[in-house]
Amino acid sequence: MNNQILISLAAPVDGKLIQLSQVKDPVFSQGLMGQGFAIEPTNGDIVSPVTGTVTLVSETKHAFGIKTQDGADVLVHLGIDTVELKGEPFTVLINQGDQIEAGQPVVKMDLKMIADAGKQNTVILxxxxxxxxxxxxxxxxxxxxxxxxxxxxxxxxxxxxKKKTKIGSGKYDQLAADIVENVGGTENINSLIHCITRLRFYLKDDAKANDQKIENMDGVISVAKAGGQYQVVIGQAVTDVYDAVIAQIGSEYANNSATAEAVAQTTKEANHSQDIWSKVKSGISNFIGVLTASMIPIIGILAGAGILKGILAALTGFRVLSTTSGTYVILNAVGDATFYFLPVVLGFTAAKKLGSDPIVLAIVGGIIIYPSLVTMASKASTASTTFLGIPTTLVSYTSSVFPIIVAAWLGKYVEKFLKKIIPLYLRSVFVPIIEALILSLVIIIGVGPIITALSKGLSNGLVAIYSFSPTLSGLVLGGVYQTMVIFGLHWGLIPIIINDIATNGHSYINAIVSITIVAQGGAVLAVFLKTKDKKLKEVSLAAAISAFCGVTEPALYGVNLKYKRIFVVASIASALGGALTGFLKVNNYALSGSLIGFPAFITPGVGIGSNFYGYLISHYGTLVISVALVYLFGFTDKMLAKKADPMNLNVKMA
Known part of the structure; x- marks a missing residue:
């Protein structure tokens, strides 16, 4: 049985002592932050209520925390909603880590400034x-x-x-053990807190943490470094993971004052974030975070497959290999399978990140690329069909990304609903197949027709712009094409390009599309040249080579979207390159492009001439523009520590 210890708590300020229940803030009045008391101050001279170590000084100076020698975490909160005043009414006399005595002056608080701002000046302990x-x-x-x-x-x-607990068999115990090991072990941890989405480690040496390994763990969304903290973004399960970590490393590493402050502040930010634009940005950030996190486990093989496809394109372009030979067919299968079956793989990885059933989502990926459905979607006469009388338009989802991410997001809600209505003894058989059916139909009947309508409209508009002005068309298509790829809206252009080449023997549109691939490759090449991070250098170089071979997925999802500014700057470079391509009226004579596909720009029956020179100017010009813009304006290694939490909830703390 634990011994009892008595701790004296001093008044932190002159004034009227009141009960916590009288405080005009439900977080404190309902005891959600712990037991204590409050004072309506008569002056602004704040002293320490206990002797101990300063564990928290809020960046906005409105709160500080102290840990006593006996393990009590004491939080002193100066005023109500004073976080919004950004520290202006406070002069702080202490720093995190200081040893202080009870009664020692710690903060000067301007009561008039707080009152003038319309805030309550109640001091809460x-x-x-x-x-x-x-x-x-x-x-x-x-x-x-x-x-x-x-x-x-x-x-x-x-x-x-003080004791340490062995790894248990709970749901998050193994994840907790893996995180601890990869932040450098218990010996590298000073303390740990959490907010509503993140574990926030104070480490002795950040360099000992294995960012890449932690990011790739199931249950981890991303890693960030800010405010002297090493932050592991978990999402809604953060409290459970935090408890599992503390159970393993020992309660002496917990900092409940700082945790309570972080949770309160991020909760308030979440509840008061009513701005529509903020919600849109949060949603986009959330989507991109899940997208890139789902792709990370397969970026390496995607890059390798892209390079193999580029080599095969070169070999067939120079007629070293025939597309009907057994060698080509087998090598092409090796290079193409990863892309063809991408919805299956992404179904599995995205489900792990979003809390759905990975096996069910992999099956959903298999359903939407089932051969007979792909065959029907490829023919105009069969693409329009019905399901139980519901009209729908079939779309080929091979190599697609967006639809399966939508399914993975919906999956956990569908599964939760089915478990409510299906008896326990029937769940193992009926929940998975019904869930797979529902999610597949959502994509085929819901997402497919929407993508078809939007992509056809966009494609027709882009073609009309080209008829009006090739330069303007190149600027617009070059700027938006890779964004269209992310959402699967580019498929509307593919039939137009194929038809142009089949009937006219060439395609101006495909020449502009080729430019966008070069721009994304140039962006990751700039990252490779600029970054000092060894892992990022490796990924960037492989992604650049893959893009120059005609495959942008590793560049898009492995680097450019992950650090959003790179993608934006690359798209600007792509727009400029597209405008140049349109202005020069560069033509493409085969379904290939980028740097490896240069034979497709040699005019049949003419050979190397003005069109090929236009190709060299536009493509290598775009490469130079993209590398230069991203190198100068699009990327810095500081971005490695500033990756956004998909929930877009950040707390500023010292």
């Missing part, structure tokens, strides 16, 4: 680990005036026995 250690809190008579530094309460707490 809470023992944030009350549930863990507090047995009883004895407080002086309320509604009386007290002096700063005078004892106004005594806390009876359990003595904390």
């Amino acid at each position: 809470a023992i944030t680990n009350s549930n863990d250690i507090l047995k009883q809190l004895l407080t002086s008579n309320f509604d009386q005036n007290v002096k700063a530094g005078a004892t106004v309460a005594v806390a009876s707490i359990d003595e904390i026995v």
Whole structure:
């Protein structure tokens, strides 16, 4: 049984002592931050209520935390909603890590400035680990005036026995153990807190943490570094993972004051973020975060497959290999399978990130690329069909990304609903197949026709623009094409390009599409040249080579979208290159492009002439523009530490 310890709590300021229940903030008045008391101050001279170590000084200076020698986490919060004043009313006299004594001056608080801003100046004290250690809190008579530094309460707490727990068999225990190991082990951890989405480690040496390995763990969304913290983005399960980590490394590494402050602040930010544009940005960031996180496990093989496809294109272009030979067919299968079956692989990886059933989502990926459906979708006479009388337009989802991500997001909600209505003894058989059916139909009947309509409209518009002005068409198509690829809207252009080549023997549109591939490759080449991060250098170089071989997926999902500014700058370079291609009226004579596909720009029956020179100017000009713009404006290694949380919830703390 733990021994009882008594801790004296001094008044942090002169004023009227009141109960927490009287505080005009439900987070404190309902005891959500722990037990304690509050004071309506008569002056702004704040002193420490206890002796201990400063564990938290909020960047906005409105709160600080102290850990006593006996393990009590004491939070002092200065005013209500004063975080919005960005620190202006406060002069802080302490720093995180300082050893301070009870009664020591710690903050000067401008009561008039707070009142003029329309905020309450109530000073609140809470023992944030009350549930863990507090047995009883004895407080002086309320509604009386007290002096700063005078004892106004005594806390009876359990003595904390420091011990480490072995890895258990809970749902998050293995993930917790893997995270601890890859942040450098317990010996590299100073302390750990969490907010509503992230584990926030204070490490002795950030360099010992294996970012790449942690990011690739199932249950981890991403890694970020900010405010002296090593942040592991978990999402909604963060509290469970945090508890599992603390259970393994020991409660002495917990910092409940800082955790309570982080949770309160990020919760408030989430609840008060009503701006529509902020929600749109958060949604886009969330989508891109899941997209890139789902692609990361297969970026390496995608890059390798892209390079192999480029080599095969070169060999067939120079007629070293015939497309009907057994060698070509087998090598092409090796290079093409990863892309063809991408919805299957992404179904599995995205489901792991989003909490759906990975096997069911892999099956959904298989359903939407089932050969007979792909065959029907490829023919105009059979693409329009019905399902139980519901008209739909079939689309080929081979190599697609967006539809299966939508299915993976919906999957957890569909599964949760089915488990509610299907008896337990029938679930193992009926839940998976019904879930797969529902999600497949959502894509085939819902997503497919929408993508078809949008892509046809966009494609017709782009073709019309080309008829009006090739330069303007190149500018627009060059700027938006890779974004169309992300959402699967580019498929509307493919039949137009194929038809142009089949009937006219050439395609101006495909020449502009080729430019967009070069621009994305140039962007990752710039990252390779600029970054000092060894892992990013490796990924970027492979992605660049793959793009120059005609495959942009590794560049898009492995680097450019992950660090969004790179993609934006690359798209600007692509627009400029597209305008140049349109202005020169560069033509393409085969379904290939990028740098490896240069034979497709040699005019049949003429040979190397003005069109090929136009190809060299436009493509290598775009390459130079893209590399230069991204190198100068699109990327810096500082971005490695600033990757956005998909939920877009960040707390500023020291």
